[in-house]
Structures are given as C-alpha cells and as structure tokens.
Amino acid sequence: MTALQEAVPRDAAAPVSGRREALHFALRNGKLLAGAGVVLVLLLLGLIGPLTIDAPPNEYVGPPMQAPSSEYWFGTTTFGQDVFAQFVYGLRTTFAAGLLGGVVASLIGMVVGFLAGFRGGLLDEILNMLTNIVLVIPTLAVLLIINAYLGIRSVVAQAIFIGLTSWPWAARAIRAQTFSLRGRDFVDLARLSGSNTWKIITREIAPNMSSYLLLTFILLFGNSILIASSLDFIGLGPTEGVSLGLMLQNASQWSAMQLGMWWWFIPPGAGITAIVGALYVANVGLDEVFNPKLRET
Amino acid sequence: MSLRVSDLKVHYRTLRGDVRALDGVSFELGDAEILGLAGESGCGKTTLGKSLIRMDGRMRHVGGTVELDGTELPIGDDRRMNDFRFHEVSLVPQYSMSALNPTRKIGKMVGELLRSRGVTPDTAKLLGRLDAVGLPHEVLDRYPIELSGGMKQRMVMVISTLLDPSLLIADEVTSALDVSTQKAVARALAGFRDNGFVKSMIFITHDISLTYQIADTIMVMYAGRLAEKAPARTIVEAPRHPYTRMLIDSLPEVGVRHADRRLSGIAGSPPSLLDPPAGCRFRDRCPLAFDRCAEEPPAAEIAPDHFVACWKA
Amino acid sequence: MMLRLDNVTKVYKVGAFGGKTLTAVDGVSFDVPEGQVVSLIGESGSGKSTLGKMILGLVPVTAGSITLDGAPVRPGKEYYRHVQGVFQDPFSTFNPVFKADRVFQLIREAYFPAATAADWDERVRAALRDVRLDPDQVIGKYPHQLSGGQLQRVLIARALLLDLKLLVADEITSMLDASTRIDVLNLLAEIKGRGLGVLYITHDLSLGNYLAERTVVLRHGTVVEMGATDRVFGRPLHPYTRQLLSAVPRLHAPWEDAEPVTSCLYHDGGATGGLAEAGEDHFVACARLEGCLEERLGGRSGGRLEGRLKGR
Numbered sequence: 001m002t003a004l005q006e007a008v009p010r011d012a013a014a015p016v017s018g019r020r021e022a023l024h025f026a027l028r029n030g031k032l033l034a035g036a037g038v039v040l041v042l043l044l045l046g047l048i049g050p051l052t053i054d055a056p057p058n059e060y061v062g063p064p065m066q067a068p069s070s071e072y073w074f075g076t077t078t079f080g081q082d083v084f085a086q087f088v089y090g091l092r093t094t095f096a097a098g099l100l101g102g103v104v105a106s107l108i109g110m111v112v113g114f115l116a117g118f119r120g121g122l123l124d125e126i127l128n129m130l131t132n133i134v135l136v137i138p139t140l141a142v143l144l145i146i147n148a149y150l151g152i153r154s155v156v157a158q159a160i161f162i163g164l165t166s167w168p169w170a171a172r173a174i175r176a177q178t179f180s181l182r183g184r185d186f187v188d189l190a191r192l193s194g195s196n197t198w199k200i201i202t203r204e205i206a207p208n209m210s211s212y213l214l215l216t217f218i219l220l221f222g223n224s225i226l227i228a229s230s231l232d233f234i235g236l237g238p239t240e241g242v243s244l245g246l247m248l249q250n251a252s253q254w255s256a257m258q259l260g261m262w263w264w265f266i267p268p269g270a271g272i273t274a275i276v277g278a279l280y281v282a283n284v285g286l287d288e289v290f291n292p293k294l295r296e297t
Numbered sequence: 298m299s300l301r302v303s304d305l306k307v308h309y310r311t312l313r314g315d316v317r318a319l320d321g322v323s324f325e326l327g328d329a330e331i332l333g334l335a336g337e338s339g340c341g342k343t344t345l346g347k348s349l350i351r352m353d354g355r356m357r358h359v360g361g362t363v364e365l366d367g368t369e370l371p372i373g374d375d376r377r378m379n380d381f382r383f384h385e386v387s388l389v390p391q392y393s394m395s396a397l398n399p400t401r402k403i404g405k406m407v408g409e410l411l412r413s414r415g416v417t418p419d420t421a422k423l424l425g426r427l428d429a430v431g432l433p434h435e436v437l438d439r440y441p442i443e444l445s446g447g448m449k450q451r452m453v454m455v456i457s458t459l460l461d462p463s464l465l466i467a468d469e470v471t472s473a474l475d476v477s478t479q480k481a482v483a484r485a486l487a488g489f490r491d492n493g494f495v496k497s498m499i500f501i502t503h504d505i506s507l508t509y510q511i512a513d514t515i516m517v518m519y520a521g522r523l524a525e526k527a528p529a530r531t532i533v534e535a536p537r538h539p540y541t542r543m544l545i546d547s548l549p550e551v552g553v554r555h556a557d558r559r560l561s562g563i564a565g566s567p568p569s570l571l572d573p574p575a576g577c578r579f580r581d582r583c584p585l586a587f588d589r590c591a592e593e594p595p596a597a598e599i600a601p602d603h604f605v606a607c608w609k610a
Numbered sequence: 611m612m613l614r615l616d617n618v619t620k621v622y623k624v625g626a627f628g629g630k631t632l633t634a635v636d637g638v639s640f641d642v643p644e645g646q647v648v649s650l651i652g653e654s655g656s657g658k659s660t661l662g663k664m665i666l667g668l669v670p671v672t673a674g675s676i677t678l679d680g681a682p683v684r685p686g687k688e689y690y691r692h693v694q695g696v697f698q699d700p701f702s703t704f705n706p707v708f709k710a711d712r713v714f715q716l717i718r719e720a721y722f723p724a725a726t727a728a729d730w731d732e733r734v735r736a737a738l739r740d741v742r743l744d745p746d747q748v749i750g751k752y753p754h755q756l757s758g759g760q761l762q763r764v765l766i767a768r769a770l771l772l773d774l775k776l777l778v779a780d781e782i783t784s785m786l787d788a789s790t791r792i793d794v795l796n797l798l799a800e801i802k803g804r805g806l807g808v809l810y811i812t813h814d815l816s817l818g819n820y821l822a823e824r825t826v827v828l829r830h831g832t833v834v835e836m837g838a839t840d841r842v843f844g845r846p847l848h849p850y851t852r853q854l855l856s857a858v859p860r861l862h863a864p865w866e867d868a869e870p871v872t873s874c875l876y877h878d879g880g881a882t883g884g885l886a887e888a889g890e891d892h893f894v895a896c897a898r899l900e901g902c903l904e905e906r907l908g909g910r911s912g913g914r915l916e917g918r919l920k921g922r
Contacts, residue, residue, distance in 0.1 A: 188697065195716065504859065545861065549817055
C-alpha cells in the first residue's frame with residue numbers, strides 16, 4: 001500500500017566508504033564535470049591570461065573600434081583599448097571579488113549558524129534576530145549611502161561589503177543542520193571526552209556537513225560575483241582597475257550596442273553568465289553526488 | 298496451502314556488486330498459519346518480507362517464484378503487483394509512526410486511501426475492526442500525532458487489513474514498543490488471524506521469545522538462507538540446527554542470572570553476502586562443522602514439518 | 611566509590627514560551643555502589659535516560675543532588691575521568707565521517723597528551739583485548755565497517771582507558787543481535803570486578819535480571835520498586851513490576867495475564883509517598899501488603915477512582 005513507507009533495510013549490508021562513493025558518483029556526474037570544467041577554464045584564463053599581456057588593460061594600445069582580429073582577439077574599444085586584455089584582467093578581478101565575498105559571507109554564516117544552532121536558547125534568539133535584520137536590509141540602498149559617504153574604491157572593500165550583507169540565508173541553513181546534528185550521540189561522547197563547544201563544532205559537527213558547507217560556499221561565491229557585477233554595472237563598483245562588470249558599464253556608457261561593437265559587451269556578459277551559470281550547474285551536480293536521493297539510477 | 302515460495306532469490310544492487318540478501322529460500326505457509334520469521338540483522342528476513350509485497354529500487358528479483366492461493370505473484374513487476382497489494386498481500390511496517398499522513402485526520406485518510414484503491418469505505422466494518430483491536434471510535438477524528446505508539450501501530454494494522462488480504466506481513470511491528478504495549482499489539486495481530494481478517498500471516502521479528510508467543514511455525518534464517526523451520530514449540534524445545542540452538546541458548550530469561558549461569562553468544566559474525574562462501578554459511582561459527590559442510594546442506598525434512606539445513610541434524 | 615542520587619528531580623519547560631512544565635524525573639533516590647551492576651528498568655517515558663544523562667552531566671538537575679563519593683556532579687574533564695557513558699545506538703555514537711578509533715584519539719588529546727605514540731597504541735590495544743576485540747580488526751576501520759557489538763565494545767574499551775569509577779550504560783544492547791548482546795552484557799559483569807560501579811539502563815527485564823545485583827524499577831519518573839534483583843524479580847510486590855514481568859515474552863511459557871496496574875489508586879499517576887521497606891533490601895512504593903489498599907485509600911470514593919482511570 002502506497003501510504004505506508006517501508007523501513008530502510010539493515011539487511012542490505014556492505015556500504016561503500018563514503019568518500020569513495022562520492023568520488024565514484026562525482027566522476028560520473030555530467031553536470032558537475034561540465035560546471036567545474038567551465039569555471040576552471042575561465043579561472044585559468046584569468047590567472048594565466050594577464051601574464052601574456054605586456055600593457056596594462058586600460059592602456060590605449062591600438063586603433064579604436066577594431067573588430068576582433070588576429071592581433072586583437074576580442075577587438076578594441078572606442079578608445080583603442082584591447083578588449084581581450086580587459087577580459088582576462090576582468091576575469092581575475094571578478095573571481096577575486098566573488099571568492100573574497102564568498103569567503104567572508106561563508107565565515108560569518110558559519111559562525112552565526114553554528115553558534116545559534118548548537119547553543120540554542122537566548123544566544124539563538126539574539127543571533128536569529130540579527131540574521132533577520134540583515135536579511136531584510138535593502139543592500140542597494142545601504143550601498144548607495146556608503147558609497148556616498150565613504151566611497152568604495154577597491155575590489156577588496158566591495159567584496160567585504162558583499163560578504164557582510166549576503167550571509168543570512170547561509171546562517172539559517174547551517175543553523176538548521178547544526179540543530180539536527182547536535183542531538184546525535186557522538187556530540188555527547190565528545191563532551192564525555194572533555195571537548196568544549198568550539199572543539200565539538202569544529203571537529204564533530206562541521207566535518208559532518210562538509211559537503212553542505214561546500215555547497216553553501218559555492219552558492220555564495222556565485223552570488224557574490226553576480227552582486228559585484230551588478231554593482232559595477234550601475235556605477236557603484238571600484239573606480240580603479242577593470243572587472244567584467246566595469247567592462248559592461250563602459251560598453252553601455254559609450255554606446256557599444258548602438259555602434260554595433262558587439263565584441264565590447266559580449267565577452268564580459270558571456271563571461272559573467274558562464275561563471276555564475278557553471279557554478280550553479282556544478283552545485284546541482286554536487287548536490288546529486290552528496291544526496292543519494294537525487295541520483296538518477 | 299496459502300503461500301508457496303520456491304527457491305526465491307532477491308539481490309541488492311550496490312556499487313561493489315550484488316548483495317545476495319535472499320539466496321534461494323523455499324517454504325510453504327498453510328491457511329490460518331502464523332509463520333514467525335526470526336533471525337539476526339542481515340539474515341534476509343526483512344528482504345523476504347519486502348519481496349512479497351514491494352521491492353525497493355535497489356532490489357532485484359533474480360530467481361524463484363511466489364505463489365499465493367494458487368496464483369503466481371509478479372513480485373519483480375512493481376506495477377502488476379499493485380493489483381495484489383492491499384487486496385491480497387498487505388504489510389504492517391515497523392515504523393507506523395511515519396506511515397500515517399500527519400496532516401490528515403485518521404478517518405479522512407482511511408477514506409481517501411480506500412477510494413484510491415477503488416474501494417468504497419465500509420464504515421461499519423471499520424468500526425468493528427477498531428473494536429477488535431481495542432481502539433476507541435474517536436481515533437478517526439484525531440490526528441496521528443495525538444495517538445500513542447501502540448495506538449498508531451494498531452491503527453495501521455486495522456488499515457492494512459481492511460480488505461481482508463490473504464497474507465499479512467508484519468515487519469518488526471513491536472520492536473519500538475514497550476513490553477506491555479508489545480504484548481497487546483502482538484495479541485491483536487494473532488486475533489486478526491483468529492477472526493479471519495487475514496488468512497495467514499508472516500510475523501517478522503528478531504525476538505524469538507516474542508514470536509514463540511504468537512506463531513504456529515517459526516522459520517529461522519541465516520545469511521540469506523533458511524536454517525530451520527518447525528512448529529514453534531519444536532524450535533524452542535528441540536532445535537536441531539546448531540545456529541538455532543546457540544541462538545536460543547544465548548537468550549537470557551527472567552530467572553537466569555549471570556552469577557548462576559553464564560550464557561554465551563555466538564562468536565564471529567555472518568559472512569558477507571557480496572560474495573558468500575560456498576557450502577554452509579554458518580560453517581565458520583559452527584562448533585560442529587566438518588568437511589562435508591563445504592557442500593551446501595539442503596533444507597531436509599527430518600520430521601513432519603521440521604526442516605533443517607544442516608548435515609548434522 | 612559510591613554514586614548517590616538524592617531526591618533527584620528533572621522538570622523540563624515545554625511549550626512556546628516555556629510556560630508549561632513536564633516532570634520527567636520526580637524525587638528519585640538510589641545508590642550505585644562500587645563493584646556492582648545496578649539496573650534501572652523502565653519503559654519509554656519513565657525518565658530512565660534522563661537520569662542517565664543527569665548522572666553524566668549532559669542534562670542539568672532541576673532539584674535534588676547527585677554525588678560521586680560525596681562530591682556533586684561537575685561536568686568537565688575531571689568528572690569524566692571517573693564517570694563515562696555508553697549509549698544506545700552505536701552507529702550514532704560514532705561520528706560517521708571518521709574512523710572508529712578516533713574515539714581513543716580524543717581521550718588521548720584530553721587526558722594523556724604526554725603519552726608517546728607507541729605507548730598509547732599499546733594501551734589502546736590492551737584495552738581492546740580487555741573487551742575481547744582483536745585490535746587489528748578494529749583499528750583503522752570506519753564505524754560502518756564494524757558491527758554494532760564491536761562498536762559498543764570499542765566504547766567500553768575507550769572508557770576503560772580512563773581511571774573509571776562509574777559506567778553509565780544506557781540501553782547499550784537494545785540495538786544488538788541476540789547472539790552478540792549477551793557477550794557485551796558478560797563484559798559489563800566482568801568490568802565491575804575492577805571495582806567500578808555500572809548503571810545499566812534498560813527496558814528489558816530479562817537482561818537487567820541477568821546482569822544486575824540491584825534493580826530499580828522506574829515508572830513515570832518515580833521509583834516504584836527497588837532492591838536486590840532476586841527480591842524485586844523473585845517476589846515483585848508493586849503491581850507495575852508484576853505487570854511488566856508478565857508482559858515479558860518468555861521462551862518456554864506462554865503469556866499470562868497480570869492484574870492491571872491501575873488497581874492501585876495510591877500510586878496511579880506517580881507516587882507521592884516514599885518507598886516502604888518490604889523486606890531486607892527491598893523497597894516498594896506500593897507494597898500492596900496486607901491492608902495496604904484500605905489503609906492508604908482511606909475515605910476516598912470508588913467513583914473517583916473510576917474517573918481517574920478513564921482520564922488516563
């Protein structure tokens with residue numbers, strides 16, 4: 001009868017070691033391999049590309065408004081800047097902003113989530129309130145104000161700001177997971193082994209949700225790239241340097257679309273879409289690897 | 298003869314290969330018979346129970362047949378089995394707590410369930426069944442969360458048998474219950490058979506003392522095979538398979554004290570069913586093992602209705 | 611060594627604002643002397659596991675006191691050097707992402723940081739051999755590669771590495787197979803010979819009876835009967851104990867019916883009086899001795915009894 005679920009059989013013995021099993025499915029998961037592959041290629045391009053280019057990316061190196069050619073692979077801008085040079089430098093900045101923003105958000109989310117979920121009680125109430133407040137803060141408005149008064153001039157400042165505002169949902173998710181783990185007997189056993197709260201969180205609970213933390217980080221990473229690019233595009237980005245979002249902003253500012261200079265806005269647009277899209281696809285793939293219920297049989 | 302299982306083989310697919318959870322089991326179950334299926338974890342008793350009603354995605358029907366009241370059950374075919382489930386074969390699972398939909402009142406849920414099976418709910422019959430297991434009629438207006446574990450278990454028993462199935466499979470239904478509730482639930486199950494709500498029953502449990510209380514016949518399984526099957530009294534009083542003997546000797550009873558009589562368990566552990574050794578599977582732990590045990594012992598009928606798979610029986 | 615529980619009570623706050631309370635344990639007093647196994651018998655909701663957790667300092671005591679050699683429970687490194695626990699589900703007690711022998715590593719880090727690797731390894735191996743495990747079969751394995759019985763032994767071995775005075779064993783055999791659980795019980799009986807006390811918490815009367823010198827029967831958070839095991843089980847006086855005993859499935863005898871526990875009004879819903887001494891080392895909350903009912907019921911009407919029974 002369909003309404004009755006059946007118990008998981010203990011009869012089916014012989015489980016395979018967890019990590020080996022994850023690896024087995026990871027290597028056979030198309031989504032994960034494709035997503036991770038795209039991210040990796042772009043990352044390598046961002047890391048190695050700039051080394052092959054002599055001039056700074058914003059130098060006026062060639063004739064203006066050139067379509068892609070063998071000399072300028074992605075063409076040049078209205079001012080004769082090399083779009084390919086800007087693209088590879090932009091990738092670097094974009095990855096850096098995403099990574100830093102993702103790391104900051106993950107760290108805050110983890111600390112808040114672990115503490116709230118593990119300690120519970122009053123601390124949980126307070127942290128929950130904080131989470132909810134940050135969750136509903138209109139990020140853009142705050143950024144406009146901060147920009148007006150302080151000015152965000154560097155990629156680092158921008159990434160930190162993104163990190164400081166995008167952690168709440170991660171904290172909530174981690175809190176829920178921690179809450180379900182803290183009742184397990186191995187937490188009690190760790191207490192009986194003289195472990196304190198910090199040690200239990202870092203050495204018992206966190207390793208149990210490592211896959212979950214990895215997924216959270218990847219989502220925050222992609223999210224940071226998206227926010228950073230959006231901020232750049234509306235002119236709230238760093239004034240120095242070059243990023244994919246800034247390229248888009250410049251292209252739009254100097255009417256690249258109207259002038260038919262597709263090579264100016266397509267590379268950064270496609271780059272952002274590819275990175276973020278590939279991260280999400282990889283995330284779905286990873287989820288399938290870690291969560292047997294989602295695996296296609 | 299109500300159920301006839303012949304050389305049933307069901308394997309679990311895993312990454313490392315097939316786990317031969319059920320590896321050639323044959324037995325018969327008579328009308329109005331309660332068969333107690335006993336054995337330790339991994340012996341295949343749950344697999345056997347599930348095979349008779351619903352295999353999960355990793356289970357594969359490798360060989361053998363199951364015949365219920367003269368009709369062969371298409372156990373490997375999930376969709377064709379639907380015609381039999383609930384009507385002919387029904388299951389009471391171990392965790393009835395999670396089997397009931399928490400958002401529906403029980404009465405409403407029962408109605409929906411019956412209609413989904415193309416049956417018009419028969420209220421008088423339902424109320425009669427509630428009386429039979431000692432549940433007040435008001436439970437139908439309650440939500441599952443308002444019932445105690447024993448009440449939920451009895452409610453699921455009532456639901457599973459509303460269509461008078463021929464065979465009822467009760468899988469560890471009492472193992473999560475307290476001793477006094479366990480007694481009531483086990484007795485209610487036996488009452489189902491006595492009242493003819495079900496024709497025959499397979500009562501799966503790891504607890505031989507419990508199955509002895511309600512079963513007519515006890516079948517002891519070991520590592521995917523039948524070890525011994527005999528009338529309940531015979532299994533307890535005069536077991537012939539060394540595994541059954543050692544298992545029964547390891548059970549402390551009220552009155553047996555460590556200081557007076559020290560019981561001992563069975564050293565070692567069952568073989569891996571991924572690649573089980575040839576011959577008798579209990580060989581490695583058996584004090585009576587000899588060279589012939591390298592050959593697989595058939596389940597021989599050494600006395601009427603007493604089957605033992607052991608060369609020394 | 612002596613563990614003493616004196617009028618121990620645990621009240622949980624429940625409900626959205628903690629407005630309601632739930633008394634899980636209500637005025638429980640008993641001792642666990644050294645060199646003895648005391649079994650704490652109760653059904654679900656009896657408060658037996660809460661008691662175990664309070665003794666282990668994992669749950670704070672609401673009222674009353676728990677003392678070890680006269681000193682109150684102070685959860686922390688020093689207390690756990692002498693008091694350890696083993697829990698019901700071995701697969702949940704081991705962190706599934708680590709190898710099983712990591713439980714020894716945690717003990718080493720906390721209590722024996724100075725031990726050399728070779729010395730420690732030898733100690734672990736000796737402890738494993740003490741619990742009848744082959745060290746080579748256990749060391750380096752993940753929890754899921756070991757059986758439930760092996761895992762519980764590993765946990766007992768872990769406790770034995772310390773200067774143990776009391777072991778709280780909470781339903782440690784309820785998830786084990788019949789053929790292996792008896793050996794784990796025998797092990798508990800053996801280690802009490804080292805002069806440590808064992809509190810064996812279980813719902814299974816036959817296991818408690820097999821193992822323990824003394825038995826405490828718990829119902830709804832209060833002790834209904836306790837004393838020497840052969841007296842409590844040999845001559846049970848409280849109707850609840852009798853009912854439990856009659857419900858235990860036996861191998862050679864079919865179930866009998868016992869008088870329902872509700873026949874005693876005085877203790878329906880929890881004892882309010884103390885335990886009466888019914889004999890040498892035998893205490894009963896409701897002796898049902900001659901004249902008990904008349905004496906204790908006094909002028910209460912039978913109608914009220916009916917009402918209370920239906921309300922349950």
